[in-house]
Amino acid sequence: MRAAFIHSFSISSLLLLFASARAGPLFLHRLDQAPIANAPGIVLPPMDTTHDPKTGEPILSDIVGRDRSINIFSGFTRDVDAVSARLDDSNKNATILAPHNSAIASLPRKPWEDPKDYDSLGSEAYAGAEGSGRANKNLQTFVNAHIVPRSPWPENEKVETVAGNTVWYEVKDGKKFIQPGNIEVLSVADKVANGQLWILKDVLNYGQ
Ligand SMILES: *[C@@H]1O[C@H](CO)[C@@H](O)[C@H](O)[C@H]1NC(C)=O
DSSP states (O other): OOGGGGOOOHHHHHHHHHHHOOOOHHHHHHHHGGGGGGTTTOOOOOOOOOOOOTTBBBBBHHHHTTGGHHHHHHHHHHHHHHHHHHTTTTTOEEEEEEHHHHHHSSSSSOOOOOOOHHHHHGGTOOHHHHHHHHHHHHHHHHHHEEEEOOSSOOTTOOEOOOTTEEEEEEEEEEEEEEETTTEEEEEEEEEEEEEEEEHHHHHHHHOO
């Protein structure tokens, strides 16, 4: 999460989308910190400049931020270090199942909110450093539940996502549907050396 605070890209996309909703303490906190990104002396990590070192071809980390219709999700992938490292590894193939912005925006709660945390900790569940850590862990589960560690991924093949939930897909009338849940794949947005980026109409069940 350390890089998250200076990743203005995902912060701005989140703020835009959730500006009207009740913003959690975590992201109010982030808002306060956002100007750090423009402070002199802070070197932002390079974005979209990594390629397969062997072939020079683009890999998932290069292209995940390209499509504006999934920029909330792609911002999340950058916020979670373990996920961004994976997408940047040319030896680890993956099929990224990226929910469309509208699907994430219409969730009943933010992807990093878990009702169990509110039950046990109350409204301050995501306040302070511990709260940030808790939110980041939940966000990691959400993102991992949308990453299939296999590409190419054959139809009907059951695979555990990085979060451990089992998924597969079926093709009906030329469209792919992720199961369980019958979640429509709107498009295969990109195919690169270490995998594919698919755009989903809805989020998958991520257990919260
Ligand atoms: C990884 O993906 C590439 C591109 O589709 C493919 O050529 C390669 O065989 C895949 N590797 C594995 C281990 O699936």
